[in-house]
Amino acid sequence: MHIGVPREIKNHEYRVGLTPTAVREVCQHGHQVTMETNAGAAIGYTDADYQAAGAAIAASPRAVFEAAEMIVKVKEPQASERALLTERHTLFTYLHLAPDEPQTAELVDSGAACIAYETVTDSHGRLPLLAPMSEVAGRLSIQAGAHCLEKAMGGRGVLLGGVPGVAPANVTIIGGGVVGQNALAMAVGMGAQVTVLDKNVDTLRHLDQLYGSRITTLFSTLETVEASVVNADLVIGGVLIPGAAAPKIITRDLVSRMNEGSVLVDVAIDQGGCMDTSKPTTHAEPTYVVDGVVHYCVANMPGAVARTSTQALNNVTLPYVLQLADKGARQALQDDPHLLNGLNVCRGQVTNQHVAAARGREFVDPQEALAQL
Ligand SMILES: NC(=O)C1=CN([C@@H]2O[C@H](COP(=O)(O)OP(=O)(O)OC[C@H]3O[C@@H](n4cnc5c(N)ncnc54)[C@H](O)[C@@H]3O)[C@@H](O)[C@H]2O)C=CC1
Ligand SMILES: CC(=O)C(=O)O
Ligand SMILES: [Mg+2]
Known part of the structure; x- marks a missing residue:
């Protein structure tokens, strides 16, 4: 199969769909890879590294999409990339539809x-x-939140761990x-007083076993x-109902009752956010203030840590890229019900129940849609 990897174009997005290490594996399986020029340059993967791993280099995203049958990316395709997608393509990436x-x-369409x-x-x-990526974002959320608590960022001027006295x-x-x-691991490590809420009591039980009285767990x-x-x-905010729009857990009224300079980090923003006052922001302008409360909602x-994140993402996506390439998308999806759960849109039909419900569209069973591939 011919696989294409464009350079990511979302604001300050330096991750890349395949590392040179992954390209080498894919090529060894007998597949072709076309990388857009400089796709990994920002995190130290040069075109020469990709060529040494077996890839061809293309000058433009259009050339990548025209050459390839499967497109491997990181972020959801932006409008200019969506315009290049056709029914010839399998797209493998985050979508958050x-x-x-x-x-x-x-x-x-x-x-x-x-x-x-x-x-x-x-x-x-x-x-x-x-x-x-949730591991990365969870760890970063405390780093970002601690920074936002500094006065210069609009925060309360509070140090997470306090000091003696x-x-x-x-x-x-x-x-x-x-x-x-x-x-939680980062917040405890920095010495904060931490409360964790979840709807799943088993999850809270597990955290209680790990941290004992060092933290407070609460049923949400x-x-x-x-x-x-x-x-x-x-x-x-780190809630998720897989595939669905995030439930709004923090109301506008609650935000207005928080202390001036306190900070909300809505990690669930990629699924729409779990706070009434959340709207997606970018690394270029990560925060805004509502009722004196600093909001960090980077989707x-x-x-931000694109090299670590790219390597961590490739560790888990590579086996699926190989399955899809070795067997073809239709056979790979047919053989693996867990991969099939990833199919959100196929040949003009919405094949994920939560996405269909959130978007008010008809849901088509993915098995049925597969028959048209
Ligand atoms: N902004 C970003 O850059 C990134 C965002 N994310 C997002 O972070 C979110 C969380 O992801 P994961 O931790 O991997 O999901 P997860 O499935 O591991 O955890 C979600 C938790 O939310 C709990 N939950 C659901 N409804 C709840 C409610 N009403 N109250 C309290 N808890 C509730 C679930 O029981 C579950 O334990 C997702 O939307 C994910 O897409 C992940 C990585 C990067
Ligand atoms: C999961 C996600 O949205 C990200 O890694 O950017
Ligand atoms: Mg207030």
Whole structure:
């Protein structure tokens, strides 16, 4: 199969779909790879590195899309990339379609088979292609939040760990999944006072076993959310219902009752955000203030540490890239129900139930849509 990797064009996005290491493996399986020139240059992967691994280099995104049957990316295709997608293509990348009508409409119109990293599952019901980026974003959320708490950023002027004789900051983490657990590890490491909320009692039980009385775990209700957010210095939003738009957990009213200079980091912004007052921001302008509360809502947080993130992402995507290339998309999807869960749009049909519900579109069983590939 011929695989194409364009350079990412989202604001300050320096990750790349395939590393030279991954390209070498793909080529060894007998496939061709075309990289857009400078696709990995910002993180130290030169065109020469890719050529040494077996790739051809193309001068433009158009040349990549015209050469390739499968496009491997990181972020959802931007408008200029969507215009290059046709029914010849399989697209393998993050999509986050539930909150994004223009993208949904254009992927449907393209006729391409679009597999979203974030809804591919594993046999434990987890999301193996989301997990490494959630690990990165969870860890970064505390780093970003600590920075936002500084006065110059609009924050309260509070140090997460306090100092001897001065209390540490209160950090509330909503969602104890991969983002939440990684945020928790960093917040505890920095000496903060941490509360974690989740709807899943088993998740809270697991965290209680790990941290004991060092942290507080709370079942997430209207009341516990209110009580733990209103006095928090820093709140991390890391909830997810896979494929669906994020539930709005923090209301506008609650934000207005928070202390001036407190900070909200809405990691779930890529699924629309879990706070009424959230709107996507970029690394160029990561924050804004509502009612005195600093909001950090960057939708591609791992792009900030693009080299680490690219390597972590390739570790998990490579086996699927090889399956898709070796067998062809149709056979690979037919053989692996977990990969099939990643199929969001196929030949003009929406094949993910949550995306269909969020976008008010008809849901078509992915098995049925596969028959048309
Ligand atoms: N902004 C960014 O750059 C990035 C964003 N993300 C996003 O972060 C979000 C979280 O991802 P993961 O941690 O991997 O998901 P996960 O599935 O591991 O964890 C989500 C947790 O939310 C909990 N939850 C669901 N509804 C809840 C509610 N009403 N109250 C409290 N908890 C609730 C679930 O029980 C689960 O434990 C996703 O939207 C993901 O796409 C991930 C990576 C990067
Ligand atoms: C998961 C996601 O949205 C990201 O890594 O940018
Ligand atoms: Mg206020």
